[in-house]
Every structure is written in structure tokens, then in C-alpha cells.
Amino acid sequence: AVEADVIVCSAALAACERAGQWEPGLQLLGDMCKCSLEADAVIYNTAISACQQGSQWERALLLLGDMSSARLRRDAFTCSAAIGACGKAERWDVALGLLAELVLAGIVPNLVACGAAISACERGRQWNLALQLLVAMRLQELQPSVVAYNAAVSACEKGEQWQRALALMGEMRQRRVNPDGVTYNAAISACAQCGEWRRALGLLDSMVRVAIEQDTIAYNSAITACEKVAFPEQATELLYRMEEVRIEPNVITFNAAISACEKGHNLERALRLFLDMDARRVDPDTISYNAVISVCGRQGRWQPALQILARMRRQGILPQLVTFNALITAFESSAMWRCALDVMAEAQHIGLQTDAVTYTSALNVGEQAAEWRRTQLMLDQMCRAGPPPGLPGFHTVLRACSKGGAWQEGLVLFAELQQRRHDPGIVTYSLAMEASERGGNYVGSELLLKEARTSGAIPDQHNLHILDLHGLTASTAVVAVRTAMAEMAQIAAEASHDEPMALRIVTGQGLHTQGGESGVRSSVHQLLCEDFGLPFHPDEFGGSVVVPARSLRRLARRWRKRWAAESRQGCPERRGAAVGARKKGGMLLHAHARVQK
Structure with a gap:
């Protein structure tokens, strides 16, 4: 009867493990102990595997300790499950420690244990350790599986090691391990992270030649590669090619393509893609809106930026600080100083903590409007609100003073800059001289030149x-x-x-x-x-x-x-x-x- 109860509990625990239900599985193991039912190594292995499914690495380690107390022998399968639990929780250090304990105990790690350790390194972004484990497997005459290679390639992708990722793919072919879709996706993403767009597109095309089905992930990575190097034309072409091969783009696809347009300063293409999201029934998210408003800001197109912001609110998406910063930038080319102040006030009203980018963008608008008094007040506000704004903020106000004919105030600001122990460089001196020149103070500008040459900011050539x-x-x-x-x-x-x-x-x-x-x-x-x-x-x-x-x-x-x-x-x-x-x-x-x- 007792043996039958153990078999029933073991089967029930296995069912919990397959369903990823670690909590009832551990409760069942505890009930067995209360009923004086002796759990064997198989039951503990199953319980630890259930913990792996739920990323419960600490409980998995406790179960390993219980096995030692019960004098149950731990094997490679036991440690593999515990290593996997640590890997899912991104505790690569603990996972490698378990693998080392396995070796010290005289147990030869199997493919599963080594693969789990490589996966732990991948999740922990430890690409160099993942590659070392692959070398160790070969020294033990263990043939890494496609899963182990995929984990290593993904580790290289997270570490932006695209050359090593491609080298691993070459090694897989030499060892007659066929790369699959996961391998290609990770390699394309590795190239994308480093802006190697030609290699990323080459890998995408080669998937067709080796009869590996392309998917949304592969295209998203390839489009991201184009986004990294600001190639909106190639990014858009890839997105529309997805329709030809019957692959549905998602919001990540559109975000990457719109971001490529943002970096490439292509507003019309970005707006077209944004409207295409409606036709494809893809709901824009915060990233989508921010990218479109940002490209409007870079182009000084404040009207469409305001329209998109209104739609963003209608959709129930709260604007972020980056949204308001981009909108303020849009007002710069039109010198819409009051609008910039209103947007800045709204951001503060809804509880957003304005940062240096916010102030700098607003200062740039003030400079274009030659609002030197207001820019000075804002600069003072920056100094009171947090860390000093640094030279760029002072330079902006100096330019505003120059455009507004306030050369005296510009020189006062220049003196304040020196009092703050900022070493004026050639740009600072040039702006101060320009302010003096525009105000007709040629004596002051020549004295500034002499001072700049004496200090070494401008070489006396x-x-x-x-x-x-x-x-x-x-x-x-x-x-x-x-x-x-x-x-x-x-x-x-x-x-x-x-x-x-x-x-x-x-x-x-x-x-x-x-x-x-x-x-x-x-x-x-x-x-x-x-x-x-x-x-x-x-x-x-x-x-x-x-x-x-x-x-x-x-x-x-x-x-x-x-x-x-x-x-x-x-x-x-x-x-x-x-x-x-x-x-x-x-x-x-x-x-x-x-x-x-």
C-alpha cells in the first residue's frame, strides 16, 4: 500500500512538473514527508525540474540539500534541473558553481547539464563563459546540441559579439549541427545590435536558400539593423516585403522602421508608416508615438506633432518626458517660445521630472526667439533645480544674448561661467566675442581674444x-x-x-x-x-x-x-x-x- 502511495504521488508530481505548477508539486512532496512516505531520487528530480519551470532556483537548491540529508545520490539529471532553474533566474554564477560541484563529485556532466549552464550564461549575458563551456564540452568529447549552440549564439548576440556569433554558425556546419530558425534569428539580431545591416540582410536571405522558414522575429531583427544605421529606405522595403511572404508585422516591426525614419530624418516616410499601422490593425504603443513625435521635432514640424499627441491621449496612452522633450524641440525652428514653456509646464503638472534635455530644448527655443532674459531665468532655474547645466546650457544663453543685442549680459554670464570654474574653450570665447561684436563692443571682443590666447583656449597663430x-x-x-x-x-x-x-x-x-x-x-x-x-x-x-x-x-x-x-x-x-x-x-x-x- 505504501509503495502504491509513493507511485501515485510520483505520478502526481510528474503531472505538476509537466504543467509547470511548482507550488502544488512542492506541497505534494511535503505531504509525502508528513505521511512518512520516503521520496526517492526520481521524485526529487521531478520536484527540482518543477522548480526549474518556475525559475525557483532557491527552492531547487534547498531540495538538493534535502537530497544530501536523505543520502540520496545526485546525478547529472538532478544537477541539470537545478542549473536550469538558476539559469532561468539569471543566476549564472550559482549555475556554474553547481556544474563545478558536479565535476568535483566525480560525475561527468551530460549534454543537458552543459546546455543548461550555457543557457544560464546566455541569460546572464556572459558570452565569454558560454564559449568556454563549449570548448570544455569538446574537450570532454561531448557534441554540443543545436540548443547549446543556440544559447551560445544568443549569448554572443546579447554581448554584441556578431563576429563570434557567425563563427559559431560556421562551426555548427563543420560539426554537422544544422542551424535552425532560432540560430539565424540570434545571429541576425547580433549583427543588428552592431549595425552590421548588410550581414543581417544576407543572413535573412540565406534562410530561404537553406529552407528555414523566416518569421517576424527575423524580419524585426533585420529592420532593427537598418534602424541602427539610419537607413529608412531599406527598413521600409523589408517591412513591405513581409506582406509579400505573408508574414504579419507587429508593433515591434513598425517601431523599428519608424525609428529608422527618425534617425534618417525622413518625416514623410515615418508618417506614412504610422498611418499604415491602422491599415494593418496594429495598435501603436508609447514607442510608436514617441518615435513619430521625435521625427516631427527633428524636422521642426510642430503641427503634426501636436496632432499625434492628441491621438496619443485619445488612445489612453500617457505621454512620457521624451514625448514632451521632442515636442519642445519641434517648436525650436519656429521660435515658438510660449508654446515651449506651456509644454514644459504641462509635463511638470502631470508629475514628470523635467531633465537636462527638457531645459536644453526649451533654452534652444528661447535662443531662436532671442529671448535672452527668459533664457537667463531658465538657466538660473536649472542651476537651482539640480546639477549645473554644464557648458551647452551656458552656450545657448550666450547665443540668445548675442541675438538679442544684450552683449553686457553676455559678458556677465561669461564671467559667471568662469566663477563656476568652467574652463572656457574656443566655443565659449567665440560666443562671448560674437555677443560683443553684435553689440558694437569691439574693444571687449578684442580683450576677450587676448585673454583666450593667453589662457591657451585659442592658439596664438x-x-x-x-x-x-x-x-x-x-x-x-x-x-x-x-x-x-x-x-x-x-x-x-x-x-x-x-x-x-x-x-x-x-x-x-x-x-x-x-x-x-x-x-x-x-x-x-x-x-x-x-x-x-x-x-x-x-x-x-x-x-x-x-x-x-x-x-x-x-x-x-x-x-x-x-x-x-x-x-x-x-x-x-x-x-x-x-x-x-x-x-x-x-x-x-x-x-x-x-x-x-
Whole structure:
């Protein structure tokens, strides 16, 4: 009767294991102990396997301990189930510890135990350990199964090791283990993670040649590969090819294709895909909406962005912070400052914690609108709300001050930046100089140039006959040229007529180009031609200009006349200050008024 009861309990426990019901299985095992029914190794193996189904690794380990207490021999099948339980719970370290205990106990691990350990490494993203286990299996003359190889390929996929994933596929063929759909899906995904879109598409096409059925997962991975490298055309083509091969796209498919359009700045294609989701009866999710609104933001298309946001709300999907950030970005090109503030306030009203991206996006809108006062207030708010905004935030407000003609405030902000122990670089100095230039404060801009050169932020690449503007922005280059021209004119006024005085100005490409044209080059040409009214000679490649000696002497004569006129008007100290400043530091402080033609 007792034996019959044990058989019945064993069968019932096996049924629980097959159904993945670990709780009633363990309860049944406990009832056996209460009824003094002795459980054997088979029953414990079944109970541990049930724990594996439910990812109950701790209970599986407790059962292993109970087996030791009952002096029941643990075999490879017992440990395989426990290792599998640890693997499902992503406890790869415990799984490998169990495998080591198995070896130390003199038990040779079987294919199931090794495969379970590799799967544990795959779930724990330990691709290197998974590959080491494969090597160990071969040393033990164990032929890894397709399941073990698939786990190793998936581990490489999670570790973004696409080369190793493809190498494993080659090894499978050499060992006459045929890759299946899981293998191909993992390999395609591995290539997708690393942006290897050509290899991903090649694997997708090869599935047809080896008679392996393609599925949605394979196409999703291939489309993701195109998304990684911002190829919306290829991503869209793959999505529509799915219809030809009668594979239904899901929301992940559309999200990947729309994201490819977002990265590729293709708004029309993204909107078309978004509308196609309705035709395919695929409900957009948060990712879908955010991707479409984001591409609208990048293109400055705030009208469709607002329409999509309204639909998002009608569908009952709550906007996220990334949604509002993208919408604020959409207002930037139209300088819709008040709309940006309203969106920011709404995000805060519904309990979202605005971040640096939110503030930076709003500051960019304020810059476009030349709202320097409001951008300053927002910058102060950023400083109070959390960590300092960093240089990009200060740069945005500096640009707003420049556009709004508030050069004094720009210089105050520049001083504040230095007080915060931010080391201004070439961009910061350039923006401060640009603000001074736009406000007509040429003295301030030249002093900033001198300070930048002294600090090493801008290299002093000016000698007597060559001024190198490589690496400078257009506004900084203008200040450097004006300063150099003043120095050369002063020297030309004092030099003999036969002394060579030509100045070569190397413009290069500068930090900014406009339609392929160097912003530095065009700004320097305009300064020499329109402001100074001096002839110059561009070289044949357009990378530099030469201001001849006669032009410099002509400029010197003009300035002598101006200084003489100022002296007659009772301002002799201005010329004296200018000459004195030149002797001290080589800076023309009297450049506040531009020389007229």
C-alpha cells in the first residue's frame, strides 16, 4: 500500500512538473514527508525540474540539500534541473558553481547539464563563459546540441559579439549541427545590435536558400539593423516585403522602421508608416508615438506633432518626458517660445521630472526667439533645480544674448561661467566675442581674444606676416583679423617704404561651413572688402588671402587721419590709449569704430 502511495504521488508530481505548477508539486512532496512516505531520487528530480519551470532556483537548491540529508545520490539529471532553474533566474554564477560541484563529485556532466549552464550564461549575458563551456564540452568529447549552440549564439548576440556569433554558425556546419530558425534569428539580431545591416540582410536571405522558414522575429531583427544605421529606405522595403511572404508585422516591426525614419530624418516616410499601422490593425504603443513625435521635432514640424499627441491621449496612452522633450524641440525652428514653456509646464503638472534635455530644448527655443532674459531665468532655474547645466546650457544663453543685442549680459554670464570654474574653450570665447561684436563692443571682443590666447583656449597663430585662422569660428576670426590688421597698420605706419609688409591670412575651412562654403572665409572676405575697403588677393585654392603692403599702408594713412581728427576734437587720450595698449599687449582697443571706406 505504501509503495502504491509513493507511485501515485510520483505520478502526481510528474503531472505538476509537466504543467509547470511548482507550488502544488512542492506541497505534494511535503505531504509525502508528513505521511512518512520516503521520496526517492526520481521524485526529487521531478520536484527540482518543477522548480526549474518556475525559475525557483532557491527552492531547487534547498531540495538538493534535502537530497544530501536523505543520502540520496545526485546525478547529472538532478544537477541539470537545478542549473536550469538558476539559469532561468539569471543566476549564472550559482549555475556554474553547481556544474563545478558536479565535476568535483566525480560525475561527468551530460549534454543537458552543459546546455543548461550555457543557457544560464546566455541569460546572464556572459558570452565569454558560454564559449568556454563549449570548448570544455569538446574537450570532454561531448557534441554540443543545436540548443547549446543556440544559447551560445544568443549569448554572443546579447554581448554584441556578431563576429563570434557567425563563427559559431560556421562551426555548427563543420560539426554537422544544422542551424535552425532560432540560430539565424540570434545571429541576425547580433549583427543588428552592431549595425552590421548588410550581414543581417544576407543572413535573412540565406534562410530561404537553406529552407528555414523566416518569421517576424527575423524580419524585426533585420529592420532593427537598418534602424541602427539610419537607413529608412531599406527598413521600409523589408517591412513591405513581409506582406509579400505573408508574414504579419507587429508593433515591434513598425517601431523599428519608424525609428529608422527618425534617425534618417525622413518625416514623410515615418508618417506614412504610422498611418499604415491602422491599415494593418496594429495598435501603436508609447514607442510608436514617441518615435513619430521625435521625427516631427527633428524636422521642426510642430503641427503634426501636436496632432499625434492628441491621438496619443485619445488612445489612453500617457505621454512620457521624451514625448514632451521632442515636442519642445519641434517648436525650436519656429521660435515658438510660449508654446515651449506651456509644454514644459504641462509635463511638470502631470508629475514628470523635467531633465537636462527638457531645459536644453526649451533654452534652444528661447535662443531662436532671442529671448535672452527668459533664457537667463531658465538657466538660473536649472542651476537651482539640480546639477549645473554644464557648458551647452551656458552656450545657448550666450547665443540668445548675442541675438538679442544684450552683449553686457553676455559678458556677465561669461564671467559667471568662469566663477563656476568652467574652463572656457574656443566655443565659449567665440560666443562671448560674437555677443560683443553684435553689440558694437569691439574693444571687449578684442580683450576677450587676448585673454583666450593667453589662457591657451585659442592658439596664438599670428606672427608678423601670417595669421592662421584654422579652428576658429567665423566671429572669432573676424576679431582676430581686425586685431592683426590694426597691429600691421601701426607697424606699416612706422616702417620704411621698402620694408616687406604683406600679411597672409589663412582661412581654411573654419569650424563652420555654410553650403560647403567656409564661414570663416566669407566673413574675412567681407571684413576686408566692406569694412576696411582694402584690396586683397585670394590664392588659387581659396584657403588663404594676401593683404599686400600697399593696402596696409593705405589703412595706416586712414587711421592717422582719424586719430588727428580726434585730437583736434579734444580726444587725444584715445589715440594715446590705443598706442599704449599696442605697445603692452598688441591689442587695438580703439577699434570700437570701424574704419569707413
